[in-house]
Amino acid sequence: MGKVGIIGVGQSAFVRGYPGSIRELAFEGFKEAMQDAGTTTKDIGASVICSAPEYDKQRSPAGVFAEYLGLTPQPTFYVESLCSSSSMGLRLAYSLIKSGLHDTVAVIGFQKMSEISSAESQERMGRGADIQWESPFGTMMPAYYAMYARAHMEKYGTTPDDLALVRVKAATYGQINEKAVYRKPVTFDMFSDPESPMSGPVASPLRVGDCCANADGSSCVIVANEEKAKAFAEKPVWILGLGAASTSVNLAGRDLFTGLSVAQQAAEQAYKMAGVGPKDIDVAEVHDCFTIAEIMAYENLGFAQPGEGKELIKSKETYKEGSIPVNVDGGLLSKGHPIGATGGSQIRTIVLQLRGEAGDMQVKDPEIGLVHNIGGVGLYGNVTILGR
Amino acid sequence: MGKKKEQDTRFSKFGTVSFTSITKVNDFVEYLEQGKVMGTRCKNCGLAFFPPRADCHQCLGSNMEWFEVTGAGRLVTYSKLEYAPVGFGEDLPYAIALLDYGDYKVFGRIAGDVPESEIRVGMEMKTVVNRLPNGQLNYVFQKA
Numbered sequence: 001m002g003k004v005g006i007i008g009v010g011q012s013a014f015v016r017g018y019p020g021s022i023r024e025l026a027f028e029g030f031k032e033a034m035q036d037a038g039t040t041t042k043d044i045g046a047s048v049i050c051s052a053p054e055y056d057k058q059r060s061p062a063g064v065f066a067e068y069l070g071l072t073p074q075p076t077f078y079v080e081s082l083c084s085s086s087s088m089g090l091r092l093a094y095s096l097i098k099s100g101l102h103d104t105v106a107v108i109g110f111q112k113m114s115e116i117s118s119a120e121s122q123e124r125m126g127r128g129a130d131i132q133w134e135s136p137f138g139t140m141m142p143a144y145y146a147m148y149a150r151a152h153m154e155k156y157g158t159t160p161d162d163l164a165l166v167r168v169k170a171a172t173y174g175q176i177n178e179k180a181v182y183r184k185p186v187t188f189d190m191f192s193d194p195e196s197p198m199s200g201p202v203a204s205p206l207r208v209g210d211c212c213a214n215a216d217g218s219s220c221v222i223v224a225n226e227e228k229a230k231a232f233a234e235k236p237v238w239i240l241g242l243g244a245a246s247t248s249v250n251l252a253g254r255d256l257f258t259g260l261s262v263a264q265q266a267a268e269q270a271y272k273m274a275g276v277g278p279k280d281i282d283v284a285e286v287h288d289c290f291t292i293a294e295i296m297a298y299e300n301l302g303f304a305q306p307g308e309g310k311e312l313i314k315s316k317e318t319y320k321e322g323s324i325p326v327n328v329d330g331g332l333l334s335k336g337h338p339i340g341a342t343g344g345s346q347i348r349t350i351v352l353q354l355r356g357e358a359g360d361m362q363v364k365d366p367e368i369g370l371v372h373n374i375g376g377v378g379l380y381g382n383v384t385i386l387g388r
Numbered sequence: 389m390g391k392k393k394e395q396d397t398r399f400s401k402f403g404t405v406s407f408t409s410i411t412k413v414n415d416f417v418e419y420l421e422q423g424k425v426m427g428t429r430c431k432n433c434g435l436a437f438f439p440p441r442a443d444c445h446q447c448l449g450s451n452m453e454w455f456e457v458t459g460a461g462r463l464v465t466y467s468k469l470e471y472a473p474v475g476f477g478e479d480l481p482y483a484i485a486l487l488d489y490g491d492y493k494v495f496g497r498i499a500g501d502v503p504e505s506e507i508r509v510g511m512e513m514k515t516v517v518n519r520l521p522n523g524q525l526n527y528v529f530q531k532a
Contacts, residue, residue, distance in 0.1 A: 117474075119472075119473060119474045119477075120474050122471075122472075122473040122474070123473035123474040123475065126473050127407065130439075130495075131407040131408060132399075132407070132408045132411065132439070133439040133495065134495055135403070135405075135407050136402050136403020136404060136405060136406050136407065136526065137403055137404070137484055137495070137496060137497050137526065138403075138404055138405075138469065138472050138473060138475075138476030138479055138482065138484070138497075139473070139484055140469070140471075140472070140473045142471075143467045143469050143484055144467075146467035147465040147466060147467045147484070147485075147486065148465070149467075150465045150466060150467060150509065151464065151465040151509070154465070154509045154510075200470075201470040202469075202470060202471050203467045203468065203469045203470065203471070204467055204468040204470075204504075205467075206467075250439065250495060251486050251493070251495050252438060252439065252486065252492065252493040252494060252495045253493075254493075257464060257465050257486075
C-alpha cells in the first residue's frame with residue numbers, strides 16, 4: 001500500500017460575524033485548497049464535511065455543501081467530534097484512500113458560531129459534555145478546563161502567570177497571521193491590570209485572557225493517494241502517523257486531571273505509526289482552546305515531562321526560534337476557534353511550514369510536524385504527524 | 389381516540405435546568421426528594437456506578453440495585469464560575485467540583501455557603517441534597 005499525501009490546503013479568514021451563509025463560508029476554504037492543489041472538482045472522489053452540530057439551522061450540511069462546491073454526484077460524509085471534527089475527517093479520508101475506495105478526498109471543516117450569542121454558545125458547548133448528569137449544574141468549557149488547570153497547579157505548582165505567558169506567545173504570532181481573528185498584542189502586565197479585559201475572571205483560575213475566542217471560519221485539506229499526490233503536487237506532504245482516542249464524557253469516569261488521557265493515547269499511536277518520537281518533531285500545532293491546554297499538550301505529547309510544561313514556555317522554547325516551536329500561527333487563542341474548521345486550519349499551518357511557505361511565521365527548515373486536536377473537554381483526541 | 393400514555397418525566401426536576409426528562413434511573417429523583425443521593429451497583433458483577441446507570445458495560449447485565457452515597461469524599465478539583473451559560477445566570481457565582489469516594493467519583497457543585505477561602509483541593513467533603521430556589525433538586529458538597 002502506498003503513502004497518503006496532502007496536496008492542497010486552504011482556510012478562510014477566521015472572523016467575527018461572517019457576512020454570508022455557511023455554504024458560502026465553506027467555499028472560501030475550499031477554493032483556496034483547490035487552487036493550491038491545482039485540482040478541479042472532477043478530480044475529487046469524495047468529500048468529508050466536518051463541524052459540531054447545533055450552531056446552524058441546516059441539518060445534514062454534507063449534501064448542501066457537496067452541491068454548492070460542485071462535488072456531486074460523488075459521495076459525501078458528515079463527521080463530527082466537536083472541536084476535533086476535521087482531524088477526525090482527515091482520519092476518515094486516510095482510510096477511504098488506503099482502502100482503495102477513493103483516490104482523492106476533500107476534507108472540509110466549518111463553523112459559523114456568530115449565529116448565536118456568546119452565552120448561548122457556552123450552553124451549546126457545555127452540552128458537548130454529559131447533559132444528563134453534568135450540564136444541569138451549569139457547566140461550560142472554560143470551567144471544565146479550569147478544573148484541569150486547578151489540578152495541574154495543585155500538583156505541579158503551575159501558576160496563573162505561567163498560563164499568561166502562553167497567551168502572550170499566541171498573540172505574538174496572531175499579530176502576523178492575516179487570517180487570525182485576534183491580531184492585537186497581549187502583554188504579560190495586562191493579566192494583572194484590572195482595566196484590561198484580559199484580567200477579567202471567567203472560571204477560576206482561568207481569566208478572559210486564558211480563553212480562545214469564538215469565530216466563524218472554514219478550512220479544507222485535499223488528500224490523495226501516492227500516485228495522485230505525486231502527479232498533482234510539487235511538494236506533497238505525507239501523513240506519517242495518525243492517532244485517535246476517546247474517554248468518559250463525565251469527569252466522574254476519569255482518573256487523570258493534570259493532563260488529557262486521549263492526547264497521551266493518540267500521541268503514542270501516532271508516534272508508533274510514524275516511527276518517530278517527540279524529539280523528532282520540528283514544529284507543532286496544539287489545541288490551545290485555553291492556555292492550560294497548551295501546557296498539558298507539551299506534557300501529553302512528550303515535549304516536556306509531566307509537570308514541566310511551564311518550563312518550556314518560561315524559557316521560550318516553544319517560540320519560533322526555540323527547540324520545539326508550537327502554535328507559531330497564533331493558535332486557537334489568537335487565530336480563533338471555529339470548532340469544525342480548527343483541525344483543518346492546524347493541518348494547513350503544518351503543511352505550509354513543511355513546504356517552507358509559512359512566510360513571517362516560517363520555522364527554520366522543518367521536516368516533521370505534528371497536529372494535536374482535542375474534541376470537547378478531552379473527550380476526543382487526535383494526533384497527526386506529517387512529513388515532507 | 390386512545391388514552392394518552394402517562395410518561396414518567398421525573399428527571400426533568402434534576403438541576404437548575406434539566407436537559408433530560410425520561411431515563412430508566414428516574415428513581416434517582418425520588419431518592420433526592422427523600423434526602424438521599426444514590427448510585428447503582430450491578431447485582432451480577434458488583435461494579436458500582438455514580439452517576440447511576442441502568443445497564444452494566446462490564447457484564448452487560450441490567451439488574452441493578454441502588455446504594456446511597458454516604459460519608460466523605462476527597463475534593464479532586466473545582467472551579468468558581470463568574471459567567472454562566474444561558475439558564476444559569478441567576479445561580480452565579482457558583483463552583484463546580486469533583487469528589488473522589490474511592491470506588492467512584494461524584495461531579496457536582498460546592499454548597500453556596502462554603503467560602504472560597506476555605507476550599508482546598510484534597511479536603512474532605514460530603515454530598516447532600518439541595519433544593520434550588522426555582523423548586524428544582526440537585527446535590528451539593530459541604531465540608532465534612
